[in-house]
Amino acid sequence: MEKIKQRLEALCKIPTVSGHESLYFDQILNTLTEEEKNSLDEIKNDSFGNLILVKKSIKENAPTLMLDAHLDVIGFMVTDVCDGGFLKVASVGGIDTRVLPATHVYINGKERIFGVITSTPPHLRKGESSVPDVEDLMVDTGYSKEKLEEIVSIGDTISFSPMYTPLLNNYVSATGLDDKSCACAILDFITSVDKKDLEYNVYGVLSAQEETGKWGPARVAFDLDPDVAIITDVNFAKQKGVADDESIECGKGPSVDISSLCNRKLTKNLIKLFKDNDLDFQIICEPGRTGTNNDAVSISGQGIRTAVLSLPLKAMHTPSEVVKLDDIKTLSRAFTLIATSKEAL
Amino acid sequence: MIDLLKKLMLTPSVSGREDKIREVIKSQVSPYVDEVITDPVGNLIAHKKGNGKKIMFCAHMDEIGFFVTYITDKGFIKISPVGGVNLTSASFTEVISENGVDGVIVPEKSEDTLKAESMYIDIGARTKKQAESKVSLGDFFVVKPSIKKLMNQRYVGRPFDDRVGCAILIEALKEVKTDNDLYFVFSIQEEVGGRGAKPVTYTVRPDIGIALDVTGTGDKPGATPLAIELGKGCAIKLKDSSVICAPSLVKDMQRIAKENGIKYQNEVLPYGGTDTAGIQVTAGGCLAGAISIPSAYIHSSVEMIDMVDVKEAVKLTVSLANNL
Numbered sequence: 001m002e003k004i005k006q007r008l009e010a011l012c013k014i015p016t017v018s019g020h021e022s023l024y025f026d027q028i029l030n031t032l033t034e035e036e037k038n039s040l041d042e043i044k045n046d047s048f049g050n051l052i053l054v055k056k057s058i059k060e061n062a063p064t065l066m067l068d069a070h071l072d073v074i075g076f077m078v079t080d081v082c083d084g085g086f087l088k089v090a091s092v093g094g095i096d097t098r099v100l101p102a103t104h105v106y107i108n109g110k111e112r113i114f115g116v117i118t119s120t121p122p123h124l125r126k127g128e129s130s131v132p133d134v135e136d137l138m139v140d141t142g143y144s145k146e147k148l149e150e151i152v153s154i155g156d157t158i159s160f161s162p163m164y165t166p167l168l169n170n171y172v173s174a175t176g177l178d179d180k181s182c183a184c185a186i187l188d189f190i191t192s193v194d195k196k197d198l199e200y201n202v203y204g205v206l207s208a209q210e211e212t213g214k215w216g217p218a219r220v221a222f223d224l225d226p227d228v229a230i231i232t233d234v235n236f237a238k239q240k241g242v243a244d245d246e247s248i249e250c251g252k253g254p255s256v257d258i259s260s261l262c263n264r265k266l267t268k269n270l271i272k273l274f275k276d277n278d279l280d281f282q283i284i285c286e287p288g289r290t291g292t293n294n295d296a297v298s299i300s301g302q303g304i305r306t307a308v309l310s311l312p313l314k315a316m317h318t319p320s321e322v323v324k325l326d327d328i329k330t331l332s333r334a335f336t337l338i339a340t341s342k343e344a345l
Numbered sequence: 346m347i348d349l350l351k352k353l354m355l356t357p358s359v360s361g362r363e364d365k366i367r368e369v370i371k372s373q374v375s376p377y378v379d380e381v382i383t384d385p386v387g388n389l390i391a392h393k394k395g396n397g398k399k400i401m402f403c404a405h406m407d408e409i410g411f412f413v414t415y416i417t418d419k420g421f422i423k424i425s426p427v428g429g430v431n432l433t434s435a436s437f438t439e440v441i442s443e444n445g446v447d448g449v450i451v452p453e454k455s456e457d458t459l460k461a462e463s464m465y466i467d468i469g470a471r472t473k474k475q476a477e478s479k480v481s482l483g484d485f486f487v488v489k490p491s492i493k494k495l496m497n498q499r500y501v502g503r504p505f506d507d508r509v510g511c512a513i514l515i516e517a518l519k520e521v522k523t524d525n526d527l528y529f530v531f532s533i534q535e536e537v538g539g540r541g542a543k544p545v546t547y548t549v550r551p552d553i554g555i556a557l558d559v560t561g562t563g564d565k566p567g568a569t570p571l572a573i574e575l576g577k578g579c580a581i582k583l584k585d586s587s588v589i590c591a592p593s594l595v596k597d598m599q600r601i602a603k604e605n606g607i608k609y610q611n612e613v614l615p616y617g618g619t620d621t622a623g624i625q626v627t628a629g630g631c632l633a634g635a636i637s638i639p640s641a642y643i644h645s646s647v648e649m650i651d652m653v654d655v656k657e658a659v660k661l662t663v664s665l666a667n668n669l
Contacts (some may be wrong), residue, residue: 019589047552047591048630077584079613080572088570090615092589135570135615154572154611155583155595212589219630 001170004188004328007031008172011180011187015108015159017075018092018212022049028071028206036191048219049208055190057198065200065339066226067190068217068293069182070210070233073175074317076134076158078107085143087115089158091134093211096317098131103319104161105139109152114161115139160319170325171250177321179210181311182232185328189335197340200227210293218296221304228266228345229306230338231294232331234323235284237312250312250323253280253330257308259290261298266307266345273344277337280330284310305345309334346516346655347500349373350492353508357443357487359410359427360534363387365443366406370511370531377518378529388545389531391518397525400669401551401631402517402662403542403620404510404558405535408503409644410487411440411450411461413480420470422448422480424461428536432459434645439489440466446479448486488646498652499575505648507535509638509655510557517662527666535620539587542620546627553594553632553669554624557658559650560585560612560637571614573639576651578608579658582635587618588625590634597669598634598661605664608657612637636661 010031014024025045029037037043042054051071056062074093081087087107091097101119106112118138139158141148160175167173174180183206190204203224207216210233221229235255238247248255256270274281289295290308298306311331314322338344358366367389374391375381382390389406409428416422426432436452436459448468452459466486470476492502514529521527528549533541535558546554560580563571573580581598582590602609614637625633636658641649 019584020592023592046630047632048625049591077613079615080570090584090613092584155613209589213626215626215630219626219628223629 001325001329004184004325007187008180008184008328009164011184012164012174012176013162015075015106015157015162016071016073017157017159018072018209019049020157021051021071021208025051032187032191039191046219048216050216050220051206052220053190053204054202055193055195055198056201058195059199062199062201063227063345064203064224065345066203066205066221066224066229067186067335068205068207068229068231068297069186070179070216070293071183071206072209072211073159073178074211075160078152078154078156078158080154081145081149081152082138083145085141085145085148087139087141087152089134089139092157094317097134099318100137101132105158106161107139107141107152108157108159111151113141113151115141115158163319167322171322172325173320173322175319175321177313177323178234178316181234181313181323181328182331185232185331185335188332193336193339199342200339202339207293214293214296217293218300221297221300225301226304229297229304231292231297231306231308233292233308233310234313234316235310236316237314239314248282248284248312250314251326252282253327254309254311254334255282255284257284257286257290257310259286259308260288261290261295262307263305266305269344270307270338273337273341274334279334279337346512349515350508350512353511354490354492354502354504357410357441357490358407359485359487360407360537362443362485363406363533367531370406370515373515374518374529384545384548386541386544387533388541390545390549391529393518393521393527395524395526397523398553398669399526399549399551400666401528401530401546401549401554402514403530403532403554403556403624404514405507405533405541405620406511406531407534407536408487408506409536410485413482413484413486415482416473416476416480418473420472420476422466422468422476424464424466424486426461427485429644430461431645432461432464434647435488436464438646440486441489442480442484442486444484497576499649500652501647501649503646503648505640505650506559506643509559509650513557513655513658513662516659517666520663521666523667525666525669532620539618539620539623542623543627546624546631550628551631555665556619556621556624556635557662558619558635558637559640559643560614561617561643562639562641565641569615573610573612575639575641575649576653577610579654579661580610580612580637580639582612582621582637585614585617585619587622588633590621591632594632594634598665601664601668602661605660607660607664609661
């Protein structure tokens with residue numbers, strides 16, 4: 001568990017705003033030890049910005065299993081550098097604008113500098129909506145315009161400041177847990193599983209641009225044409241303000257998503273496998289689209305057999321998302337069960 | 346360059362009906378490439394063979410306009426818009442059909458929000474029969490193409506979107522000198538959702554794909570805030586509503602622009618979409634970016650560009666083709 005905790009903290013602090021993942025591959029790979037890297041057959045990336053870790057079975061003609069978690073996080077892009085050291089911004093991905101005013105951010109310019117999103121004090125709000133549009137907000141840096149222009153250019157990304165706070169009972173609150181939690185589970189699994197046990201050639205994909213349109217892993221799936229792809233992402237955890245029938249519970253393991261865009265037989269196989277091995281899991285129904293990378297991967301190329309596993313997450317798309325570490329560990333164990341079982345897929 | 350632009354702009358071809366403009370472009374590019382292919386959906390692919398990187402440049406040859414949906418008993422022509430036509434600008438202007446029939450476009454009554462379904466084209470016919478002798482259902486009309494020089498290096502008219510991109514590609518093609526494997530693509534149906542760029546990217550499977558299209562400006566009264574000005578150079582796209590360009594390619598484009606003394610602006614567009622998005626995500630994906638030409642009043646009858654920006658865009662296209 002300690003290993004997962006440390007890796008997750010390191011991953012959450014890397015500002016992989018959608019479209020800019022490739023700038024941070026070195027930092028992502030630095031979360032692996034040399035020994036872990038050497039246990040892999042290949043580490044590669046593609047032109048789209050997907051990072052791909054490969055561990056092959058020693059068996060001949062083993063089928064291909066693709067695992068996907070997206071590496072990108074929501075954030076902003078600088079659209080103008082203005083007088084008084086303010087930045088105009090556009091949002092990248094579906095940010096919850098209710099929580100933006102007075103939030104701490106990092107501006108990823110020539111160097112990384114600190115900023116605060118502007119906020120109108122409650123005393124001065126005259127019956128205006130408390131939910132601002134991104135266009136109504138600016139980022140305050142405290143620099144002069146001239147100094148700021150030396151550091152920040154139009155098009156630089158802005159990310160939430162990399163907060164990471166352990167809570168009680170193995171919960172953590174951090175920015176970017178969507179979907180670094182699942183990426184952490186893939187890294188934990190693929191670096192620890194023994195090649196000799198693998199029934200499949202495993203491609204762990206840390207994919208690009210989920211938050212801006214689920215674009216990344218469908219490119220990998222097109223070129224790789226895997227026998228099966230398992231997509232992992234976060235899902236709504238039960239908490240105040242979230243209905244029971246639209247959520248899963250923290251601490252009860254990943255959910256198997258039942259959706260028309262997932263392969264039915266594969267989904268059933270996974271449920272049986274998890275039951276037979278006493279793995280904690282939940283079921284969530286997404287009758288149509290799942291809202292994850294699955295929706296693009298399943299129709300990539302000639303069509304690909306897919307299933308979705310999702311992790312319960314509270315306060316989604318805010319700077320303070322919350323996840324329970326035990327669920328990440330369970331997801332990693334689910335990967336091991338799948339990859340080492342001949343019947344799984 | 347202006348003569349070429351005129352020739353391209355005065356050949357109306359709305360989305361889905363690119364035949365005429367394709368023939369014009371084909372005759373322009375043929376002398377400078379190894380082969381010219383029209384793909385099954387109608388994209389024109391001009392291939393200049395080489396052993397280096399496979400680079401695809403893409404400008405769309407379609408334009409916005411109207412399709413004829415119905416002819417009334419009195420001989421008035423009802424229409425449906427093709428692409429995001431600015432109806433305020435289109436109303437009470439002269440239009441011309443694909444067969445050269447003149448007319449005017451008129452809203453039925455003056456309302457704050459114009460709808461295409463309550464607008465009609467009057468070609469002067471007295472009866473349905475008379476109108477039908479000149480116009481058939483499914484024919485297209487466009488707001489009359491025009492091009493006129495204003496002060497400085499500025500030109501106004503339509504459709505600069507995206508004949509200016511096509512003209513830049515044709516000019517660049519004459520000047521490139523490289524071993525890179527170049528595909529100059531003139532795509533169909535961009536205005537109705539970037540439909541041509543996707544299949545052509547699948548066919549070509551480039552290493553790098555670069556779209557050329559117009560972008561908005563923020564320097565006019567009441568414009569959406571945007572750090573782009575007419576006459577300050579061509580723009581290198583970082584983002585629009587449909588795409589986030591590959592950061593490594595953007596860096597290379599900026600570097601090559603600087604090394605070659607090309608004036609450019611960085612474009613972070615909070616709206617709009619271009620062929621860039623389709624190029625980036627088709628098949629296994631590729632490094633995708635765009636050169637944008639600042640244009641005021643896009644999709645109106647008075648689109649405005651600055652030739653300074655156009656010339657810089659030609660230089661950038663040539664430099665990228667040679668040095669990427």
